[in-house]
Amino acid sequence: MNAQKVLDAKGLACPMPIVKTKKAMNDIDSGEVLEVHATDAGAKADLAAWTKSGGHEILEQNEEDGVLKFWIKKG
């Protein structure tokens, strides 16, 4: 999937993955996609809840070798 920006939040603990994701979202336009890499297990549920409350959309997510990847479309 093509992302306009990639955020590496690996190794960061809560709340940093979301704090950084929120900042990175400011750098892209509505309709563009941010790719987030995280290793904190809590990021899964929190990113899902945060994108929903912020009007964004998780287009795809997967987990490879302990790294969680999310593709979030800005709302």
Added chain:
Amino acid sequence: MTVTMWNASDVAERVVNQRPLFILDVRNEDAFADWKIESPSFEYKNVPYFDLLDGVEELVTELPKDKEILVVCAKEGSSEMVADMLSEEGVDAAVLEGGMKAWSEHLEPVKVGDLPGGALYQFVRLGKGCLSYMAISDGEAAVIDATRMSDVFVKFAEEKGAEIKYVFDTHLHADHISGGRTIAEETGAQYFLPPKDAEEVVFDYEPLKDEDTMQIGSVKLDIQAVYSPGHTIGSTSFIINDEYLLSGDILFIDSIGRPDLAGKAEDWVGDLRETLYSRYRGLSDNLMVLPAHFMDMKEVNEDGSVKRQLGKLLEENHGLNVKDENEFRRMVTENLPPQPNSHQEIRETNMGKITPDTERKREMEIGPNRCAVRG
């Protein structure tokens, strides 16, 4: 304004003594709805931390001025951030060190009574409603239904100058990871399991049989096994010194065990009825019932213990007073609460089939125990 750190004991003290506290839980809404720090004396507000990143000015107006405020999250990081932000707005708030993870792992030892040459202790896991036990008599100890935090039990025995001789699990647990095997390995104690629950277990254990009697201490304190199936097919209770009935997940203070956590509700409901309505009724009313769980803070006594006389439970516990067998069957097989989180993975861990790392074990145990059914 300052941010202070509280540990789980600080919170436990307020729960047990029913002191007022305002909990600002900043986890996501699903996590909060699933499980929180329970106390009838606490007030709650749930606002996810990610909704506070732009500021807490609005939140500040909704916080009480006359109560201690504790910010809680999953591990600690997010509550620290929120407490810092509150502090900048002039609000004093404490942070729960280690978050819900620490709360889930906190054990509070409570003495439930004297025994010849020693005492019986209950380890209350307030965060998850699990109860473990250690009987000590003349320098020897037996541990029953130990939780994953095995070092707490090993250290406690050391402090009391007792050597752990036996470790028992009343059944194969589905809601939490047993610390029994680790304790036995570390101390050289014998680890007993009911064989009918242990058919798939992949490590060595001692089979625990009905009417087995084990003794600890020079005064020979009796620990008698009573086969009491129903929650699981192997469920076994213990009678200690003819005074205490450790009922495992068969009988609780205000509820009874559910028969479905291994997927065999229909098969085991008859056993459950037989145990509760025949076998337990044949025991002395004076026995003090000590279950392996509680579900509601109402079941916790003023001294922080969870115990009640069998005679009283036979009168008052609804689950022991359903005359009609079909009604009983319906009660324990229909409309059951959701199963504990990760229950299948937890069972496999307790059988030794999988060995997740500590972090994964913590995650598996998140949430309430949900081992009971209330009529």
